[in-house]
Amino acid sequence: MSGELIVRAEYSERDAVVYLSGEIDIYNAQQFKEKIYQVVENSKGDVSIDCSDLNYIDSTGLGVFVGALKKAKQNNRDIHILNIRDNIKKLFVITGLDKLFIIH
Amino acid sequence: MELNDRITLSLPCKAEYVSVARLTASGIAYRMGFDIDTVEDIKVAVSEVCSRLINVSKNSDGEYEILYEIDDNRLKVTFSSKNIERAGCIFEDDKDGLGVSIIKAFMDEVEFCPDNKDYILSMTKFIEEKS
Numbered sequence: 001m002s003g004e005l006i007v008r009a010e011y012s013e014r015d016a017v018v019y020l021s022g023e024i025d026i027y028n029a030q031q032f033k034e035k036i037y038q039v040v041e042n043s044k045g046d047v048s049i050d051c052s053d054l055n056y057i058d059s060t061g062l063g064v065f066v067g068a069l070k071k072a073k074q075n076n077r078d079i080h081i082l083n084i085r086d087n088i089k090k091l092f093v094i095t096g097l098d099k100l101f102i103i104h
Numbered sequence: 105m106e107l108n109d110r111i112t113l114s115l116p117c118k119a120e121y122v123s124v125a126r127l128t129a130s131g132i133a134y135r136m137g138f139d140i141d142t143v144e145d146i147k148v149a150v151s152e153v154c155s156r157l158i159n160v161s162k163n164s165d166g167e168y169e170i171l172y173e174i175d176d177n178r179l180k181v182t183f184s185s186k187n188i189e190r191a192g193c194i195f196e197d198d199k200d201g202l203g204v205s206i207i208k209a210f211m212d213e214v215e216f217c218p219d220n221k222d223y224i225l226s227m228t229k230f231i232e233e234k235s
Contacts, residue, residue: 023123025119025122025123025151025155026119026122026154026155026158026159027119027120027122027123056126056148058148058151058152058155058203059152059155059202059203059206060155062202063202087141087144091148091206094205094206094209094210095202095205095206096205
C-alpha cells in the first residue's frame with residue numbers, strides 16, 4: 001500500500017554511501033532506521049545519503065535522519081546529503097534540519 | 105455555481121494506510137486547481153496528522169475520519185475519531201515538534217484541539233487568486 005523503500009549501501013576504504021529510493025513514512029521508518037544505523041556503525045568514515053530517487057519523507061523519517069546523525073557525531077563523523085529534491089529540501093529547511101546536516 | 109462538496113475518508117489506525125490518505129489528499133487538491141507545489145504541501149500536512157494519530161493511538165483497532173470540505177477558494181481538512189483515547193490533543197506532547205512545524209508551515213490555518221471532543225484537528229488551505 002505504501003510506496004516501497006529501497007536502501008542500498010556501498011562501502012569504501014574511506015566512507016559509505018547510502019542510496020535511497022521510494023518513500024519513507026511511518027510504515028517503513030523502522031526498517032530505514034535499522035539499515036541506516038547499521039551503515040553508520042559499519043562505515044569507516046562519513047556517511048553520504050544520496051536522495052536522488054527519494055520521492056517523499058515525513059517527520060518520522062526525518063527523525064531517523066537526526067538519530068543517525070547523532071550516532072555518527074558520537075564517532076566524530078558527519079552525514080552528507082546528496083541530490084536532494086526540492087520538495088524534500090523544503091522539509092529540511094522548515095524543520096531547521098538544513099543547519100544540522102551537510103547538504104550538497 | 106459555487107462549490108460546496110464534502111468527501112469523507114475513513115481509515116483504520118494502521119501505518120500501512122497513511123499512503124491512502126496522502127493519495128486522496130493530493131487527488132482532491134489537484135482536482136481543485138492548487139498548483140503542484142501546494143498539492144505536495146497539503147499531502148505532507150495530511151500525512152503528518154495521520155502519522156501522529158497512529159503514534160498516539162494505543163488501540164490498533166481504532167479508526168479515524170478525514171473530512172475534506174471543498175469550497176471555491178479553500179480546502180478544509182478535518183480529522184475526527186470516536187474511538188481513539190485523547191485524540192483531541194494529539195500534538196500536546198509532541199516532543200520533537202517536527203510534525204507541528206511542517207503542518208503550520210504548509211497550511212494557512214490550523215486549529216489544534218478543537219472544542220468538539222470528537223474532532224482532532226482542522227486545517228485549511230486557501231487557493232491563491234490568479235492575477
